[in-house]
Amino acid sequence: MNEFELIARIVPGLPVNDQVVRGAGDDCALLDLGLKENLVLFKTDAVVEGVHFTAETTARKVGRKALARVLSDVAAAAGTPVSCLVTLGLTKKFDPDYVLEFYEGLNELAREYYVSVSGGETTRTTGPFFVSVALIGTVPRRRMITRAGAKEGDAIFVSGELGGSIEGRHLDFEPRIKEAQWLAENFSVRCMMDLSDGLAGDLRHILHASKVGAELLSAAIPISRASKLKAKTESSAKPPLLAALSDGEDYELLFTVSSKDAVRVLDGWKKQFPKTKLSCIGKITGQPGLRLRDGAGVRSLPAHGYTHFEKS
């Protein structure tokens, strides 16, 4: 049983109550606590030394990344982050200076996004250093976005460039909070998520939740310079397109809008965020499954993507 199979077994039995608008299975949980205009977003995310960063990563970058990951999930819901709690798993021989520097990186990003760090705890572990960040945010009820709204004919968009994040971007990416809020304010965004497990794998979550399929245009998929460079210099590296489809930790926005809005979205984005690429990479289809179109025709993309427990 892999991670996804296990989660599929667990999720149907999880207790719900009247406050749950959207529970397990989306980027953030959505709760109705009785606020007139807003729903509450709730999200946690953990990073572990040796998995999400190495012993050589500076503590400042680890702190930044630990918070940036949950902010990226809030972005996926077009929400506003409010407050976080930080849990640190430290060994008995922990270095206080490392922890202080970790907080410098985390606090700096928190201030940038007006997020309070309202506590948390340290706990002891005999294993690698780990961090879990829990975050509360808000999102206007009227513009709640989940993974489940994609419709046949929708245009599929992705921000930024994909693949090769492991070369450095995973430590200093900017969560797409502003971009997502702008999209949600100005367009009818049908569904949105942030890319964490790779485009092909993550898009499948949208297709599954929305009960649709998709056809991607191979030539339209934005490939990062890091992926291209790696493919050139390392003989064992993935071909760049495969890296863009399957590498994890892109932290870019993946969303769909009605095809009639597609050009307006592209034009508006270019004016609003001239430094960040936005690509229309394909369309939602009534036919289930994920397909890739290139010069040679259309072929089915087998289920892959980054599975935490399959890579070591």
Add this chain to the structure above:
Amino acid sequence: MNEFELIARIVPGLPVNDQVVRGAGDDCALLDLGLKENLVLFKTDAVVEGVHFTAETTARKVGRKALARVLSDVAAAAGTPVSCLVTLGLTKKFDPDYVLEFYEGLNELAREYYVSVSGGETTRTTGPFFVSVALIGTVPRRRMITRAGAKEGDAIFVSGELGGSIEGRHLDFEPRIKEAQWLAENFSVRCMMDLSDGLAGDLRHILHASKVGAELLSAAIPISRASKLKAKTESSAKPPLLAALSDGEDYELLFTVSSKDAVRVLDGWKKQFPKTKLSCIGKITGQPGLRLRDGAGVRSLPAHGYTHFEKS
């Protein structure tokens, strides 16, 4: 630098914003999200194999404990738990059945308290199994209780019996949610917390936050049967009173009320919760510090209590 010294260095620099009513340093963070009558409680708590439970502890009990600990913190704020997220750190060779059984224990307790389990995540670790539970709750604005309200002359109360939790109670304690809500609804509770690091150490947090001192009556401190039994049967065991003062993981309520309310609190509690002991164990003093009165007179209690990083 130990855990507490490190936290004291970190806390003053943590970012705050307009939503923070009470940040780091209390059982729960308190946020004002704009609800008319309620504040939002926010808390996380982690447990690690080899620290908070052993490889022999059943998964069901681990799941129950992981949630019960945060519920105990919500009780300390006299709040109502609403929703939680669960983060699991699993090794590559994780046993799916263990995880499923873990959720059985956690879900059962969640249902008992009408708490939704709204998602979370699994992450990989090379170290011991860990769990972090994040929880959102609510508390009426008018009865917000923190650690900072103790006043000279207040009567100090503690629920249950203390010490020896490691003998089993730490795995099946009942969070004092109902008791705390009843107290807050019917009395002017000056300050409250849940006992996690031992009575003497935890009471010091109240004294520090409230800028007061305390005198405890040695004979009034409720000592658990587990502590007494251990002292009888194990020559190396702590004397029972010391166990009651310094053992961790009691998960009982520690609170103060004005001395004029003390008898009403005791009488009311006895009617409401006949199976759970409530003890008046001393009084708040203007003179700083923590003192213990017994047959031989009054002596100062040196700072001790359970420090996570000092015990192995």
